[in-house]
Amino acid sequence: MHWTTRQTAMAEQGYIASDDLAMAVHLALSLGRPLLLEGAAGVGKTEIARVLATICDTQLIRLQCYEGLDAAQAIYEWNYQRQLLTIRAAAEDGETGRSVEQRIFSEDFLLERPLLKSIRQSKSPVLLIDEIDRADEEFEAYLLEILSEFQITVPELGTIKAITQPIVILTANGTRDLSDALRRRCLYAHVDYPERDTELAILKARCPEVEAALANQIIGFVQSLRQEDLEKKPGIAEMLDFSAALMGLGIADLTQNPKLLQASLATLLKTEADRFNITVEVCQRLAGQAA
Amino acid sequence: MSRVSKFAGRDPGPAARMAGFMAHLRAHGLRVGVGETDIALRALTHVQAADPDETRRALKTVCTGGAEDIEQFDDLFDSYWLNGGRVRQKVMPSLSETNSESVHSSRPANTGQVAAGAGETTAPDEGTGEAEADGTGKLVASAVQNLMKKDLRDLVQPEQIAEAEAIARRLGAALRHRRSRRRKAARKGDQIHFRKLIRQSLSTGGEPLSLPKKQRPDRPLKIVALCDVSGSMTLYAQVFLAFLAGLMRADDACDAYLFHTRLVRIADALRDKDALRALGRMSVLADGFGGGSKIGASLQQFSRSYARRFVDGRSVVLILSDGYDTDGPELLGTALAKLKKRGCKIIWLNPLKGWADYQPIAQGMAAALPHLDLFCPANRLADLAALEPELTRL
Structure with missing residues (x-):
């Protein structure tokens, strides 16, 4: 399959990918390698996984990482309550300790968490490991075993091998530096804020009801807003919210009503300092340039 | 530039060229190995390898591992695969003027100069002797801006580093984070350790006789040290640099920067196994040593760039400066x-505070005070050692 075919397929699902990104996705699927996506928040890293799952017509399994994520939440956990009950019941039936032990450490008592679940599907799922840089370094090391071998070792059960290999997407936004070992195991793509044309295409795909002239203004405005010194730059999701807000307010031209525009900035600027810095004058200047 | 391959028809074949390309990338600091060569060759079977743009994209995603690599990749690709003619300018990987904030590097942040690795980068040229030789040129290391150089090796003795290392180790141990979310088995814990309980209850027929507990363990905090080496600090630099060198050796997770009129990351240089060579490498990085001080600008630069990646709620930022800005x-x-918004603790060690009648009236210092968790004197190694109880209390 040609890589542009994938790009088109993604576009049909409303995801406009840059050439570099489309190539990375194509190779990740063709070679069966995990894909590491890095970039600022709100540029659509997570969305790729969702779109891929739709294209490949498969399940999306998501593991959200956070500080202190442990094996019990990421890989598997024994169903302790059920184990306790079984032991009590077995004791009354006079079952021997050994056979009870074998029974309660069997797969019936295993609770699957995302990583284990993803390697035991009959059809390759898309496994999204979101914000991997938030998890601890120890977890990253464990992830390496799964990413290279696609097998998980449960001490009481032995090694569980993958039935199908999941399509793995990892995302990171630079909370912490990732290890070289993990980077080397993955294909890499840096997702940046989109170019003007790409972003315009995204807006058209997601909100087809926005008039062409207004769409141009919106993209021009958001793009120049990103050039300002902001604590949190508006991402694509914010841009779409902003467009929806403008549609809802019935604004057809950004320069038409400064007060309403200022109010609708709530969708783009998410910190107090940013709201304070982008004054009515700055906002009007940007809107004027975009028009 | 004409877009034709520069290889002669009789070279050993695509696999060797790819191996040569990998060697070329490695020579310029990209982290690629044999595994990547294999993946790269397989990747090319999935794209139209005859199309240079397509090949470029495919190899980019395989061979790069970070934003820094991506910046370099296009130039490296051009210099290896495409015939740049006899003009050698294309071989030099150009560093873009603005260092992206997501790039993590020991290079001086603003000079825009880079000492590029030396030649022997194109294996096919070397291998056959048939092909044109224009890819084999040595890359020239550009001269480093020479403002006011001092060799730090003259300032610091190896024995001091050993002493500082011991102190740094103790300080690192004193800084503990008590909010870990992961629990570990402990004799006195606040939650029941179910996994252990089940295991133990098996031996008593399912009757849980003892209740093993688990608890949040203490975790070490990551130290990020920022050392002022401006003119007014020259007297104390000796102590602080020895301390930094010791800190780097004692703790793998910590990070160090120097600043005077700008900020330089020195963590990698300081981790050199040979203590004196580490200082030598640092001297090269720290040109401008003993000059003016721009604390505000340097810290601003730090909080905008490195801090976004390396400072979080489990970090302690240690600033060693006299506050004259x-x-x-x-x-x-x-x-x-x-x-402070990143959730870290900020400790300021000021050598002047050790003076009998010192008042933090330097304007900079007065502005900094409300944001500090701890403000302490330090001008000898012994003073740093005395910090231990203070840090335990944090």
Whole structure:
């Protein structure tokens, strides 16, 4: 399959990918390698996984990482309550300790968490490991075993091998530096804020009801807003919210009503300092340039 | 530039060329190995390898591992695969003027100069002797801006580093984070350790006789040290640099920077196994040593770039400076406020505070005070050692 075919397929699902990104996705699927996506928040890293799952017509399994994520939440956990009950019941039936032990450490008592679940599907799922840089370094090391071998070792059960290999997407936004070992195991793509044309295409795909002239203004405005010194730059999701807000307010031209525009900035600027810095004058200047 | 391959028809074939390309990338600091060569060759079977743009994209995603690599990749690709003619300018990987904030590097942040690795980068040329030789040129290391150089090796003795290392180790141990979310088995814990309980209850027929507990363990905090090496600090630099060198050796997770009029990351240089060579490498990085000081601007730069990646709620930012700043105090205040927002603890060690009648009236220092968790004197190694109880209390 040609890589542009994938790009088109993604576009049909409303995801406009840059050439570099489309190539990375194509190779990740063709070679069966995990894909590491890095970039600022709100540029659509997570969305790729969702779109891929739709294209490949498969399940999306998501593991959200956070500080202190442990094996019990990421890989598997024994169903302790059920184990306790079984032991009590077995004791009354006079079952021997050994056979009870074998029974309660069997797969019936295993609770699957995302990583284990993803390697035991009959059809390759898309496994999204979101914000991997938030998890601890120890977890990253464990992830390496799964990413290279696609097998998980449960001490009481032995090694569980993958039935199908999941399509793995990892995302990171630079909370912490990732290890070289993990980077080397993955294909890499840096997702940046989109170019003007790409972003315009995204807006058209997601909100087809926005008039062409207004769409141009919106993209021009958001793009120049990103050039300002902001604590949190508006991402694509914010841009779409902003467009929806403008549609809802019935604004057809950004320069038409400064007060309403200022109010609708709530969708783009998410910190107090940013709201304070982008004054009515700055906002009007940007809107004027975009028009 | 004409877009034709520069290889002669009789070279050993695509696999060897790819191996040569990998060697070329490695020579320029990309982290690629044999595994990548294999994946790269397989990747090319999935694209139209005859199309240079397509090949470029495919190899980019395989061979790069970070934003820094991506910046370099296009130039490296051109210099290896495409015939740049006899003009050698294309071989030099150009560093873009603005260092992206997501790039993590020991290079001086603003000079825009880079010492590029030396030649022997194209294996096919070397291998056959048939092909044109224009890819084999040595890359020239550009001269480093020479402002006011001092060799740090003259300042610091190896024995001091050993002593500082011991102190740094103790300080690192004193800094503990008590909010870990992961629990570990402990004799006195606040939650029941179910996994252990089940295991133990098996031996008593399912009757849980003992209740093993688990608890949040203490975790080490990551130290990020920022050392002022401006003119007014020259007297104390000796102590602080020895301390930094010791700190780097004692703790793998910590991070160090120098600043005077700008900020330089020195963590990688300081981790060199040979203590004196580490200082030598640092001297090269720290040109401008003993010059003016722009604390506010340097901290601002830090909070905008490195801090976003390396400072979080489990970090302690250690600032070693006298607070004499040529910039306005507001800049320092906002920089520290921004840093503080990342959830870290900020400790300021000021050599002047050790003086009998010292008052923090330097404007910069006054602006910084509200943002500090701890403000302590330090001008000898012994003073640093005395910090231990203070840090335990944090």
